[in-house]
Every structure is written in C-alpha cells, then in structure tokens.
Amino acid sequence: MSGPIGKPTPYIDGVEKVTGQAMYTDDFRLPNMLYLAFLRSAESHAKIKSLDISDAESHPGVVAVATGKDIPVSFGVLPVSPDETAMAVEKVRYNGEIVAAVAAETIEAARDAVEKIKVKYEAITAFISPHDSLEKCGTDEQIHPHTKDGRNIHKTAELRFNEPEKELETAKYKQTGFFKFAGVTHAFTEPHSTLAIWNGDETLTVISATQVPHYLHKNLSKVLGLPLHKIQVKKPALGGGFGGKSDPFPHEMITAYMAMKTKRPVKCTFTREEVFITHHGRHPTEMSMSVSCDNKGKITALDTDIVIDGGAYGSFGVVTSYYNGVLLQGPYKIDKFGFKTRRAYTNKHQCGAMRGHGAVNPRYAVEVILDMLAQDLKMDPCDLRNKNFLPENSFTVGEFRITSNGVRDCLKTVRKKSDWDKRYGKLPYGRGLGVACGFFISGSALPIIWNRYPQTVVHAKLDFDGRIVMFSGASEIGQGSDTMLVQIAAEELGISLDYVQVEVADTKTTPVDLGSYSSRVTFMVGNAAKTAASNIRKEMASAIAKEKDISPDKLIFDNCRIQTQDKSIDLSWEEGVEIAMAGRGSFVESGYYISPKLGGKYKGAGAGLSPAYSFGAFISEVKVSSDTGEVNVEKIWAAHDCGKALNPLAVEGQIEGSIHMGIGQALTEEMRYQNGQQMNPNFFDYRIPSSVDTPDMDITIIESNDPEGPYGAKEAGEGPIHPVLPSIGNAVYDAVGIRMMELPMTPDKVLSKLKDMS
Amino acid sequence: MKKVQLHINGFKRIVLVDSNETILETLRNRLYLTGTKQCCDEGTCGSCTILVDGIPVLGCLTPTVRCEGKTIVTIEGISSGDDLHPVQKQLVKNGGLQCGFCTPGVVITAIPYLEENPNPTVNDIKEGLSGNLCRCTGYKKIIEAVKNAAEELNT
Numbered sequence: 040m041s042g043p044i045g046k047p048t049p050y051i052d053g054v055e056k057v058t059g060q061a062m063y064t065d066d067f068r069l070p071n072m073l074y075l076a077f078l079r080s081a082e083s084h085a086k087i088k089s090l091d092i093s094d095a096e097s098h099p100g101v102v103a104v105a106t107g108k109d110i111p112v113s114f115g116v117l118p119v120s121p122d123e124t125a126m127a128v129e130k131v132r133y134n135g136e137i138v139a140a141v142a143a144e145t146i147e148a149a150r151d152a153v154e155k156i157k158v159k160y161e162a163i164t165a166f167i168s169p170h171d172s173l174e175k176c177g178t179d180e181q182i183h184p185h186t187k188d189g190r191n192i193h194k195t196a197e198l199r200f201n202e203p204e205k206e207l208e209t210a211k212y213k214q215t216g217f218f219k220f221a222g223v224t225h226a227f228t229e230p231h232s233t234l235a236i237w238n239g240d241e242t243l244t245v246i247s248a249t250q251v252p253h254y255l256h257k258n259l260s261k262v263l264g265l266p267l268h269k270i271q272v273k274k275p276a277l278g279g280g281f282g283g284k285s286d287p288f289p290h291e292m293i294t295a296y297m298a299m300k301t302k303r304p305v306k307c308t309f310t311r312e313e314v315f316i317t318h319h320g321r322h323p324t325e326m327s328m329s330v331s332c333d334n335k336g337k338i339t340a341l342d343t344d345i346v347i348d349g350g351a352y353g354s355f356g357v358v359t360s361y362y363n364g365v366l367l368q369g370p371y372k373i374d375k376f377g378f379k380t381r382r383a384y385t386n387k388h389q390c391g392a393m394r395g396h397g398a399v400n401p402r403y404a405v406e407v408i409l410d411m412l413a414q415d416l417k418m419d420p421c422d423l424r425n426k427n428f429l430p431e432n433s434f435t436v437g438e439f440r441i442t443s444n445g446v447r448d449c450l451k452t453v454r455k456k457s458d459w460d461k462r463y464g465k466l467p468y469g470r471g472l473g474v475a476c477g478f479f480i481s482g483s484a485l486p487i488i489w490n491r492y493p494q495t496v497v498h499a500k501l502d503f504d505g506r507i508v509m510f511s512g513a514s515e516i517g518q519g520s521d522t523m524l525v526q527i528a529a530e531e532l533g534i535s536l537d538y539v540q541v542e543v544a545d546t547k548t549t550p551v552d553l554g555s556y557s558s559r560v561t562f563m564v565g566n567a568a569k570t571a572a573s574n575i576r577k578e579m580a581s582a583i584a585k586e587k588d589i590s591p592d593k594l595i596f597d598n599c600r601i602q603t604q605d606k607s608i609d610l611s612w613e614e615g616v617e618i619a620m621a622g623r624g625s626f627v628e629s630g631y632y633i634s635p636k637l638g639g640k641y642k643g644a645g646a647g648l649s650p651a652y653s654f655g656a657f658i659s660e661v662k663v664s665s666d667t668g669e670v671n672v673e674k675i676w677a678a679h680d681c682g683k684a685l686n687p688l689a690v691e692g693q694i695e696g697s698i699h700m701g702i703g704q705a706l707t708e709e710m711r712y713q714n715g716q717q718m719n720p721n722f723f724d725y726r727i728p729s730s731v732d733t734p735d736m737d738i739t740i741i742e743s744n745d746p747e748g749p750y751g752a753k754e755a756g757e758g759p760i761h762p763v764l765p766s767i768g769n770a771v772y773d774a775v776g777i778r779m780m781e782l783p784m785t786p787d788k789v790l791s792k793l794k795d796m797s
Numbered sequence: 798m799k800k801v802q803l804h805i806n807g808f809k810r811i812v813l814v815d816s817n818e819t820i821l822e823t824l825r826n827r828l829y830l831t832g833t834k835q836c837c838d839e840g841t842c843g844s845c846t847i848l849v850d851g852i853p854v855l856g857c858l859t860p861t862v863r864c865e866g867k868t869i870v871t872i873e874g875i876s877s878g879d880d881l882h883p884v885q886k887q888l889v890k891n892g893g894l895q896c897g898f899c900t901p902g903v904v905i906t907a908i909p910y911l912e913e914n915p916n917p918t919v920n921d922i923k924e925g926l927s928g929n930l931c932r933c934t935g936y937k938k939i940i941e942a943v944k945n946a947a948e949e950l951n952t
C-alpha cells in the first residue's frame with residue numbers, strides 16, 4: 040500500500056505553528072471583551088471571616104465581581120470526588136486558592152480592583168506534610184468534612200494477591216527500599232487560558248486550553264446550572280498539556296460565569312506563577328517497597344506501602360492511588376503481589392495526573408530494587424529482567440489482559456546498541472550504565488463517567504469538492520492527533536493527505552471524545568477514525584460497483600484513483616466522488632470505539648484495565664562528578680514498543696519528550712514549599728532541562744503489532760517516561776556505587792551519599 | 798501614555814503606550830501581532846523573542862519606550878507561509894515542534910544565530926538555543942532541524 044501510515048509525516052498544523060499563525064486561546068480577542076483577575080488566598084488553611092468587595096466593585100472599569108457563594112456547586116474530573124468549588128466557599132484550603140474574581144474593561148483595572156478586596160481570615164491548623172494528615176485531628180480542623188475517621192485521608196487503595204507478605208518473610212533473596220520523590224509539575228509553555236462568550240441565543244461558548252473538552256462541558260453544566268445542549272466547548276491550538284490541562288478548572292467555571300453574568304465576552308489568562316499554583320502535577324510520594332526472588336532471579340513477591348501527598352483537592356487522585364500499585368503488574372510476571380496507597384489531603388496545591396500517571400515513582404522503586412537483587416545474585420540486571428517478563432497473550436495476577444508485548448525485543452535492542460555486555464560494570468569510576476523497563480496502558484478500558492456510549496465516535500464527511508473532513512472530539516495537544524486523523528483517512532481511501540481536513544475538539548460540531556489523557560487517543564480515536572473512513576470507502580465502492588455492474592470488492596482505492604486490478608475501471612478520485620454522491624449528495628459515515636469487556640470481578644479490578652499495554656526498555660549512560668555531585672546524562676538508548684508507529688516522526692518525538700521530562704524529574708525538578716507556600720513558582724527556580732542538558736538519544740521503535748490497535752498501534756506518549764528515571768538511578772550506582780533513593784538526585788544529595796559511603 | 802514610533806515587519810507604526818509597558822504587550826495587545834508568545838513573562842523561556850535592530854531580545858523584558866525608532870521583526874515578519882525560511886521549513890519537516898508554543902521564539906532565535914554561525918556543531922546549536930525552553934520535544938529534533946537549516950542555507 041502506498042498510504043501514509045507508518046511513514047514519517049510532518050504535522051498538518053506545522054506551518055501554522057512555525058509562522059505564528061496558530062491561534063491559542065489567549066490569541067483570541069473579541070469586541071467588548073472583559074478581562075479577568077483573581078484574588079488568591081495568602082493562607083494555607085483558614086476560615087473566611089469576612090469578604091468585602093464593595094471598593095472593588097466601585098473601582099473604575101470594573102464590571103463585575105464574584106465570590107465563592109455566587110457559584111458554590113462543587114465539581115471535579117472524577118464523579119467520586121467532586122470536592123472543589125470555583126472559588127473558596129467559607130474557607131480556603133491552600134495558599135493560592137481563588138477567593139474572588141474581578142471582570143473589568145482592562146486587565147490592569149481588574150488587577151487593581153483585586154487589591155481593593157478586603158478579606159479577613161481565621162487560621163486553622165494547616166496540614167503541610169502528608170504524615171500530619173494521616174494523624175487524627177479535630178473535626179473543625181479537617182480539610183474536607185467527608186474524610187473518615189478524623190483523618191485527612193482522601194483515599195486508601197489496596198489490593199493483595201496470594202499473600203506476598205508471607206513469601207517476603209521467608210525469602211532468601213529480598214530487598215527493601217524506602218524511596219522519596221518530590222512533587223513535579225507539567226511546566227507546559229502555554230499558560231492556562233479561557234475565553235467565554237454568552238451568545239444572543241442564550242447559549243454559552245467556552246474556548247479553553249483544555250485536554251478534556253467533554254469533561255469541561257459536563258462540569259460547566261453542573262456548576263452553572265445550564266443544560267448541556269446550551270454549552271459549546273472548543274479547544275483551539277494548545278500549548279502543551281502532559282495531564283496538566285486534563286481537569287475542569289475553577290478559572291474555567293468563573294470565566295464562563297462572568298460571561299453569563301455580564302453578557303459580554305470574558306477572557307482569563309494565567310501568569311506563570313498562577314500556572315504553578317494551579318499545578319495538578321505528580322504527587323510527592325514516599326514508599327517502602329520489598330521485592331523477593333529465588334536463587335535463579337525469578338521474582339517471587341512484591342509488596343509496597345505508599346503515601347502520596349494529594350494537596351487540597353481530589354483531582355484524579357483516586358485513579359493515581361490505584362495506578363501507583365496496579366501498574367506494577369507488568370512488564371514482569373509477579374504472582375504474589377500487594378500494595379497499599381494512601382492519598383492524603385494536605386493544604387497545598389492539588390496534585391493530579393501527569394505524564395505516566397501514578398506509575399512513574401513506583402516504577403523507579405521496582406527497577407532500582409531489581410538492580411539491587413541482581414547485585415545480590417551476581418547476575419546481570421538485563422538477564423534478571425529477561426527471566427521475568429510477562430509472555431504475550433497472558434494475564435497478570437490482577438487479570439490484566441496482555442496481548443502484544445515487545446519488551447524482550449526492546450531490551451535486546453538497547454542491550455546490543457549500548458554494547459552493554461562489554462561495558463556494564465566495567466566503565467571507569469564516575470561513569471556508569473543503567474537499565475530499566477516500562478509498562479503502561481493504551482487508554483483506560485473504563486470511562487471516568489460511567490455510561491452506555493462508546494469511548495469515542497468519529498464522523499467522516501465526503502462532499503462534492505472531494506474533500507474528506509474528519510470530525511472528532513480528540514484534542515490535539517502537540518502529540519499529533521490531528522495529523523493521525525488525516526493519515527488514517529488518507530490511508531483508508533487511498534488519497535493524498537491534502538484531501539483530508541479535520542474539525543476537532545468542538546462539542547457543538549464534533550462527536551464526544553473523552554479527551555487526551557491516559558494515552559487513549561491513538562488506540563481509541565484511531566480505531567474509530569479507521570472505521571469511519573473505511574465506511575466512506577464501502578459506500579463509494581458500492582455506488583461505483585452498482586453503476587459499473589461489478590462486485591464492490593474488485594475496486595482498489597490507491598494513489599487518488601479507484602480502479603480494478605485490470606484497469607477496466609479506472610476512475611479519478613473526483614469521478615468516484617461524483618458517482619458516490621449521485622442522487623444523495625454529501626454524506627457522513629461514523630466509526631466508534633468501545634473497549635472489550637476486560638478484567639476480574641474483585642473490587643478495584645477496573646483500575647489500570649486497558650485494551651493494550653505498551654512496553655519499553657531504556658539504558659542510560661551517566662557521568663557523575665564526585666567533586667561536585669553533579670549527574671550528567673550523556674546518552675540514552677531507548678526502545679519502546681508502540682505496537683505500530685502510525686507516524687514514526689511523532690512517536691520519536693514522544694519518546695524524546697519523555698526522556699526530557701524524565702531527566703528533569705530525576706535530576707533537577709522539584710515543587711518546593713515553605714509553610715504551604717511554593718518557593719519556586721518560576722522557571723528560574725523550577726529547573727526544567729534546557730537544550731544544553733539534552734543527552735544523545737538513540738531511539739528505536741519496536742513494533743509488536745497489537746491485534747486490536749489501529750494498524751497494530753498502541754500508545755507512545757506516556758509509557759516512555761517510566762524507564763528514564765530508574766535507568767539513570769541505576770547508572771549512577773554503576774558509576775559511583777551509591778543508591779539514590781530520593782528524587783531529584785541533586786548534587787547535595789549525591790555528595791552526601793558519597794560521603795556516607797566513604 | 799507615550800507616543801512611540803516603531804518599524805515593525807517593514808511597516809511604520811505609531812503607538813501610544815504606557816511607560817511601563819513591554820514590547821511583548823504592545824505587540825500582542827495593541828497591534829494584535831499574537832505570533833509572539835507570552836509564556837513566563839520574566840525572561841526565562843525565550844518564547845517572546847523578537848528581533849530589535851536585528852538582535853534577538855526578550856519581548857517580556859523590553860520596555861516599548863526603549864524601542865523608539867527601532868526596527869522590529871516578529872515571527873509574522875519572517876515569512877507569510879508560502880515561502881518559509883529554511884529554519885521554519887526544517888522545523889516542520891524534522892518534527893522540531895509539537896505543541897508549537899515555543900516555536901516562534903525558536904525560529905526568531907535560530908535565524909540570526911545561523912547568520913552569525915553558518916557552520917555550527919550540535920553542541921554549538923545547543924548553546925545557541927539554551928535560552929529557549931521547550932517542554933515537548935526534548936530538543937533533539939529542534940537541534941536536528943537547525944542543523945539541517947544551516948546546511949540548506951549553505952548550499
């Protein structure tokens with residue numbers, strides 16, 4: 040086939056982006072538009088004793104001021120924890136929480152008016168450390184009234200199979216590690232931004248930098264009391280998400296409310312500090328983990344106890360709690376398996392979903408402990424891993440269905456390319472190699488909000504001009520989903536990419552897609568798009584076959600032509616379109632995706648279920664300075680099994696971006712707090728890697744051809760971050776003999792470990 | 798308010814600005830040239846890079862009143878889309894962009910850099926782009942694109 044699937048395909052929105060023409064939310068400006076600014080809490084945990092907005096209301100240019108009691112309906116991305124309101128009602132739960140909002144003719148007027156709002160707080164004991172939140176406290180001190188047992192525990196997730204604790208008690212080869220991970224944030228470049236318009240027909244349009252237009256749509260309806268059919272959510276070009284734009288947010292509710300109230304367009308765009316405050320990033324985590332194996336290196340049991348620091352609200356926290364445990368069921372077969380995760384509410388910025396959701400930190404722990412066990416057994420760490428991989432077409436202990444699995448090829452590839460066998464353990468002091476593997480879902484098999492609908496629907500439209508338009512709710516966030524839609528339609532119909540255009544992420548015109556999170560888009564939307572486009576082909580083939588009196592399956596769609604093998608019928612695409620549309624005109628075909636029924640029957644069996652799983656193996660080479668404690672990642676060999684790379688350019692980009700983010704969390708990134716206030720809400724002090732920190736990257740795409748993925752494809756956006764961190768940690772051990780149990784491994788921590796050793 | 802005369806993308810513009818206004822704000826909010834992006838607003842990320850008299854400067858740290866009489870080129874002045882600069886062309890071709898938000902700043906930084914350094918090594922390019930934060934790509938494909946653009950410009 041001569042189609043574009045599997046070929047490196049530059050993004051269809053690339054030219055718009057390099058010329059500055061792409062419109063991001065803040066680039067929209069409407070006549071008579073108002074600007075929004077927020078009063079944010081300076082307290083971490085306090086009752087609001089009084090709130091006086093009168094001076095702000097009379098400030099020149101101010102059109103409206105709102106406070107928590109104006110829109111007190113609680114919401115949240117998960118129906119199990121709708122614990123947040125648009126603005127604080129009666130009390131504040133973190134430093135930076137929105138207390139009031141001002142809409143004014145200019146942003147300057149709005150900000151000046153915010154200064155005039157008078158608020159008096161009465162402080163309540165603040166819970167800054169998750170350990171404080173695990174202790175009993177007074178009812179009036181509880182962060183949320185709904186937590187049980189007088190403790191600020193949001194969620195306890197626990198699963199246990201085949202008594203791992205018993206095995207661990209008696210195991211001869213066993214390692215236990217205590218790990219500590221700082222919180223990290225997405226640090227996307229485009230600040231959150233929302234523009235809301237109250238239309239003349241009493242409907243609401245919200246343009247927003249969101250990964251989840253559908254969930255925003257539903258939560259807007261709930262909070263504003265406006266029927267779903269009167270709300271339109273549109274996502275324009277979006278400047279990075281990584282999970283940080285996958286919740287419905289307070290500022291989106293407030294902007295929409297202000298547009299309804301003032302009957303004027305209202306825009307809100309965050310400062311960088313507000314982006315940090317809004318956070319929803321990776322949970323600060325502490326975990327104790329034990330793994331045992333037999334004398335041949337076969338893993339016999341794993342048990343872990345995890346505390347994650349959720350911050351003030353729920354966000355995706357219930358899912359995060361489960362993912363910390365359940366996603367350790369792969370890529371290794373572990374039959375005696377247990378975990379317990381407690382998510383604590385604390386009076387800090389809330390944590391949520393971030394690339395590799397929930398599984399990045401425990402993955403670090405597992406892979407480091409496996410390295411320790413290999414050391415104990417005097418076994419090569421690659422060999423130990425090889426003995427333990429789940430086979431293809433098997434089940435994990437918690438009944439995850441494993442279909443395609445290219446992890447062996449991944450490990451073999453990086454082992455060979457890095458010359459591991461000759462170099463591991465043999466490099467001079469200060470240089471080292473480390474290996475680690477990864478495992479992740481290709482979309483969640485269960486929707487967040489239970490319903491009977493498919494997880495995604497795609498419409499494909501054919502019109503007289505020969506153009507195919509793909510209508511999809513999928514949210515392009517830089518990962519290339521728009522390009523994927525175009526590639527798939529072109530592939531199915533044998534036409535060039537320029538015949539296909541997209542209409543996406545607009546809840547008024549595009550069918551529901553659940554959003555760009557949990558690495559679901561390629562697998563689910565890709566399958567739906569493939570069906571929709573192939574249904575167009577079937578319709579066209581049947582019309583042409585009828586007219587030409589042949590069987591439709593004799594027609595080949597390729598190279599913008601529709602032909603029989605012997606070319607007795609040889610139509611241009613346009614001629615084919617004319618025949619297909621005769622007597623009926625333009626038509627739309629539909630495709631959908633629903634995950635097959637999967638999983639066990641026990642409570643919690645749904646967490647981590649996916650129609651397919653991605654796998655990977657990475658090897659890192661590092662240089663560690665024993666003088667300064669600095670760790671430099673010199674090279675990473677990365678092999679990731681994404682089933683089939685629909686667009687190798689995009690898949691490589693996802694792997695390279697994952698390496699960047701993984702290095703950041705491993706070495707430099709950390710949300711630092713003092714008494715609940717973030718000390719580094721800017722890019723000077725929150726250090727993400729720059730171009731000079733970029734190592735050599737050797738990327739290999741492994742194609743295991745998943746039986747249910749579109750053309751065999753699985754995810755590539757999140758899985759590749761998992762092996763990055765532990766491969767660096769293990770390489771540091773190979774370089775200088777220290778086990779880094781705390782991330783980020785900043786020079787001070789490295790030096791202190793080196794000192795302890797000597 | 799101060800009256801300031803600017804030559805933007807080959808065209809003379811006279812604007813009334815606040816004395817504490819940055820050229821980034823003037824471009825985005827008064828002239829509606831939104832291709833230049835506001836990301837950190839404190840000189841750390843390079844997204845708002847523009848050329849002032851041919852030199853890349855950070856728009857978020859540059860007061861508009863300091864640009865009186867100067868020649869400014871923004872991303873809109875690099876090309877119209879029909880005739881892309883080799884840096885732009887190679888960024889698209891090599892996958893040197895994902896979300897695209899840092900991209901205008903990368904383009905504006907790389908073009909004068911290549912004029913001064915026509916034969917850069919990979920490490921040179923890393924240094925040259927060290928003021929432009931990108932969260933999506935891991936920089937690898939940006940670096941490759943700039944390298945390829947250098948070669949294209951040299952042929």
